[in-house]
Amino acid sequence: MSLYLDLPVGLGEKLWSHLLQSDVEQVAFVFAAVAIEGDDTVLTAQDHYLAEPGDFEIHSEFHVELTDEARSRIIKRAWDIGTTLVELHSHPGDFWSAKFSPSDMHGFAEFVPHCRWRLRSRPYLAIVVSPAGADALAWVDKSGEPMGLTAIRARGEPDVVPTNQTISDLVTFKAEVPEHGP
Numbered sequence: 530m531s532l533y534l535d536l537p538v539g540l541g542e543k544l545w546s547h548l549l550q551s552d553v554e555q556v557a558f559v560f561a562a563v564a565i566e567g568d569d570t571v572l573t574a575q576d577h578y579l580a581e582p583g584d585f586e587i588h589s590e591f592h593v594e595l596t597d598e599a600r601s602r603i604i605k606r607a608w609d610i611g612t613t614l615v616e617l618h619s620h621p622g623d624f625w626s627a628k629f630s631p632s633d634m635h636g637f638a639e640f641v642p643h644c645r646w647r648l649r650s651r652p653y654l655a656i657v658v659s660p661a662g663a664d665a666l667a668w669v670d671k672s673g674e675p676m677g678l679t680a681i682r683a684r685g686e687p688d689v690v691p692t693n694q695t696i697s698d699l700v701t702f703k704a705e706v707p708e709h710g711p
């Protein structure tokens with residue numbers, strides 16, 4: 530199965546300009562309709578939101594965290610307009626790779642199940658953008674295991690193909706979680 534995120538003309542550039550505007554991590558959301566086309570799942574942007582300074586609990590060069598109010602408002606909007614949620618954030622200082630950090634993965638373990646529960650198991654797509662490229666993980670089925678994104682198809686711009694540096698390294702992330710023996 531392939532998974533695509535389709536963006537209308539201009540949105541790709543708008544998101545990337547927001548995310549890489551400075552040395553500080555930024556966050557944006559895309560509200561996307563979900564369609565199954567043969568074997569493919571296609572998420573098509575319907576609306577978007579660029580996170581503002583007041584949305585952040587913590588907003589530093591290396592770590593960002595949205596307030597509970599902002600998260601809950603964004604999930605509610607997705608629910609109200611009948612879309613799934615795509616989150617994008619940036620690692621502006623990573624000039625060599627594009628991959629999620631261990632703290633990103635820790636955040637997903639908590640947030641993704643909550644968000645999917647609120648949105649009745651709709652898919653959740655997370656994208657990280659750096660000057661070197663982009664990486665993505667999607668939670669689509671009920672297994673709780675993430676899958677890769679085939680491409681971001683931004684109209685009028687070249688497709689963005691994720692580096693897949695995170696998914697090829699998931700074992701490492703798992704190894705970082707302490708296992709409690711029997």
Ligand SMILES: [Zn+2]
Nearest residue numbers: 618629630633
């Ligand atoms: Zn991150």
